[in-house]
Amino acid sequence: MSSSPLTNVTVAGGTGVLGFHIVEALLNDGSFNVKVLRRLPKTANEKAELLASKGAEIIYADYNQHDDLVQVLSGTDALISAAAPGVANGGYDFDALQTPLLNAAKAAGVRRFIPSEFGTETQLGDHPMTDTKATFRQKVKESGLEYTFIITGTFAEYLGWVGFDIKNKTAKFYVDGTSALAVTSLSDIGKYTAETLKLEESRNATIRIAGSMFPLNEILKLFEEATGSKWEVTVDKEIKHRYENKIDPVPSQMEVFVAAISEKGSFGNIDNNKFSFSPRPLADDIAVIVQQASG
Template identity: 35%
Template sequence: MSSPIKNVAVVGGSGNLGPAVVNELVDAGFEVTVLTRGSSTSTFPAGVASKAVDYTSVESLTSALQGQDAVVSIIASVAVAGQKPLVDAAVAAGVRRIIPSEFGINTRFLGKEPIGAILQGKIQTLNYIHEKSKQNPSFTWTGISTGLFFDWGLEHGSIGLNKDTKTATIYDSGDEPYQASNLPHIGKAIAAVLKNLEKTVNRYISIASFNPTQNQVLEIVEKITGTKWTVNKLPASEQQQIGVEKLSKGDYSAFSNFLRKRIFEDGAGLAVAGPDNALDLLGLEGEDLEESLRTWLAE
């Protein structure tokens, strides 16, 4: 790589992950421009530019990406299949690095699992980026798997805890470690990728703030609150069945059921500890699980 990345365009900067990523990129010293739909009323921090675009138009996107060194896509899973014009525009505008919307589970080895049907947009987009990169070596990419959005999941229930009722849902034994990352930590990882271009060129990496088990999380919240929580135990396999039934009816909330089965099932083996966790590569450290839980409980 020649010169460092300076100008970064963010797509999807107002979603669940977007604000944390924008803030961390700004803090890391990048000049950030957020691409928005023309109808968007979202606001962004001082010093962050915004440009209204037509996401279906390569011409509109190419114009907006002029002068941008990198593009970070944080488009939600339901919209990722529409990223092809963004990729074509990035190539046309001379963008040097794209980080596609891969945040979440690693999509590179889903096999024939039902969850793969929902994530085809991500899979096909990264395949398309890979082909474009082979055709144009100056156009590079980095995929980032983050596991569960931990702090967001605590607030929205996907971790299985309800602090108001002090109840916990535990799937299978609850002793399977799983990959999880807090939103600001994901933003720091993205910034670190853009500062470590050679180390991360055309590479799929996985990161985690920590790799807890469901029982470890429950033990910590019980210690902090000084209260035994009510525990509901469920088989992870049942979540797969529920998801298949939902998906057969066109209900894409099946993703949550497939996700629970995939990561919480005994023997899943999806934690990314040690050399599998790219934090060392990026010059980052893991985070404190108990501190994250204390912050959530205090909110």
């Protein structure tokens, strides 16, 4: 049974690294009324100004004031959370940020909630930072709201973060170079997310998209081609062991996180073919990333 369109869309965290691209894609689509939910107190923000100039309405609320949030969300059909609290105190306090949004969405009569996933497909127990997302998924399911969990793999623009160091022409792998890594550009994630709202199969579903899913060695070749030089590669599969047993050099928590993400770098049941467009080739993304790094 098809349901009425999700026309009124609010994006929490729409000023963020990813959120901006989601809002842009919704606006470019032309069929949505788009609001960007920002935190109080009001602060100047160039991205918010740009999105407002393109037609988004910028709204504000104190995330800790339930009634405030309910009020600003009233009339919203779909709430997309692209909000992220950042990595603070060695942890990722995801739940404390997302739960007020979920509760307020429910109270405001929002129909669909898209939580701030946009990563790789992890299970409970993979890593404390991803566990917060896995636990929250369960809360979303139990809320009774419609939901879509969007799995994207690593942001193309974040390949440096998973070990590809353009400046030093080195790569550090935490798994074998033959292991695949799903990678999607921010602008394609924005477009997929917008289109998900029109896709019947996305109701109460996990949607998995990937701009590419190449072995790390292939991604390395693309970087070598784009930089015109041979890169030095190290493979370190002992991160978790060294961290847990405090063996020198003891890795940082962030490195343990990256190692965990690398182990879960790819996933199956890709939904790309349900969408109207093809993602940008990874070689094109890498060319841009390399150009920006050297510019």
